Amino acid sequence: MSAPKRYYMGLMSGTSVDGIDCAIVNLDKQIPEIIAAHCYPLPESIRREILTLCKAQQLSFSELGRLDVAIARAFADAAAETLKSSGLTAESIVGIGSHGQTVFHEPNGDVPFSIQLGDPNTLAEITGITTVADFRQRDIAAGGQGAPIAPLLHRHSFAAAASNRLIVNIGGIANITLLPVRGPALAFDTGPGNVLMDYWIAKQKDARFDREGAWANSGVVNAELLARLRSETYFARPAPKSTGRELFNGAWLQAHLDAIAVSINANDVQATLLELTARTITDAINAALKSGEIYVCGGGAHNTVLIERIAALAPSFKVATTMELGLDPDWVEAAAFAWMAQQTLAGKPVDTGPFTGAKHPIVLGGIYQSPQRC
Numbered sequence: 001m002s003a004p005k006r007y008y009m010g011l012m013s014g015t016s017v018d019g020i021d022c023a024i025v026n027l028d029k030q031i032p033e034i035i036a037a038h039c040y041p042l043p044e045s046i047r048r049e050i051l052t053l054c055k056a057q058q059l060s061f062s063e064l065g066r067l068d069v070a071i072a073r074a075f076a077d078a079a080a081e082t083l084k085s086s087g088l089t090a091e092s093i094v095g096i097g098s099h100g101q102t103v104f105h106e107p108n109g110d111v112p113f114s115i116q117l118g119d120p121n122t123l124a125e126i127t128g129i130t131t132v133a134d135f136r137q138r139d140i141a142a143g144g145q146g147a148p149i150a151p152l153l154h155r156h157s158f159a160a161a162a163s164n165r166l167i168v169n170i171g172g173i174a175n176i177t178l179l180p181v182r183g184p185a186l187a188f189d190t191g192p193g194n195v196l197m198d199y200w201i202a203k204q205k206d207a208r209f210d211r212e213g214a215w216a217n218s219g220v221v222n223a224e225l226l227a228r229l230r231s232e233t234y235f236a237r238p239a240p241k242s243t244g245r246e247l248f249n250g251a252w253l254q255a256h257l258d259a260i261a262v263s264i265n266a267n268d269v270q271a272t273l274l275e276l277t278a279r280t281i282t283d284a285i286n287a288a289l290k291s292g293e294i295y296v297c298g299g300g301a302h303n304t305v306l307i308e309r310i311a312a313l314a315p316s317f318k319v320a321t322t323m324e325l326g327l328d329p330d331w332v333e334a335a336a337f338a339w340m341a342q343q344t345l346a347g348k349p350v351d352t353g354p355f356t357g358a359k360h361p362i363v364l365g366g367i368y369q370s371p372q373r374c
Helices: 044-056 061-086 119-129 134-143 149-157 195-205 211-217 223-230 250-258 264-289 304-313 332-345
Strands: 005-015 020-027 033-040 092-108 111-115 131-133 165-170 173-179 184-193 294-296 317-321 366-368
Touching: 005 061, 005 332, 020 061, 020 332, 033 173, 044 061, 044 092, 044 131, 061 092, 061 111, 061 119, 092 119, 092 134, 092 332, 111 134, 119 131, 119 366, 131 317, 131 332, 149 165, 149 332, 165 332, 184 195, 184 264, 195 211, 195 250, 195 264, 211 264, 211 304, 223 250, 223 264, 223 332, 264 304, 294 304, 304 317
Parallel strands: 005 092, 092 131, 165 294, 294 317
Antiparallel strands: 005 020, 020 033, 092 111, 131 366, 165 173, 173 184
């Protein structure tokens, strides 16, 4: 009798802080097969604490410690619910790749670092599944930016011999992975994805996100505001580069709005923020390649107005989602962390240098052994 099939699990909460993505993944083929997946909402109290921490950058040690464990417990709940819905048990999972929740990312200071909360000790203890975590900090220790690292899976799964491909991941922050037919792969954060649009619609309409870009589509791009936003020096910096809420946040947007003499309609601001995301993504694409195929993943793949603008601003490229390649755009990043866990548990170094600038291939992350498998 053959042994039961075993899988990997990816867990993450992104810059948008909109929920915990959990995916159980079969990694036997080049394109990961999603066995079960779901996005679980973060408890509202935890979400508020995360956003407050990202904004004010102040918590007591007691509050920080409690939040670290609370996030891990929420991740464990998401893992348990996904296992239950799939009919699988913890014994079916070789390991969890847990990204955690980024609360501060500073790869360019005198002492570079990146902080993800969601204590992996707690996660391994509750789930009974060996957990791999701390991926970004390990990359930074090797001289990298710590981000983006999901392009590791993009390169492994999506590169094609016959065509230039670009994977555009639009979460809170947007990043692109260039997979040219000739030459090395390259990836970097282009700037804001959904983070500013989400902030603005929450402020103005008390909504989590702009469904399909409908509110942005009701407005008109303000040329003066767009020019001011695009003057941010980050956009002109060469790769490797990465960014987050530390730069692109409500205060950054408000400073630009305050510098404009006339008031701008709220929906026109939203239209301008969508245009900023579209243009900074396509500026990077058009500077790198003349033609090819663009495949979008992440929450931004559901913003039809944004996808239409990307297609219009990159007319020599085919634009689709990663569904066309066989992987649902909602689960690409969770699948990437499941794949990274597999590499780490096998002791395989991965080359993040083309994406983060790390000085040499490394085994990413730390392993937190499950109590049942020690």
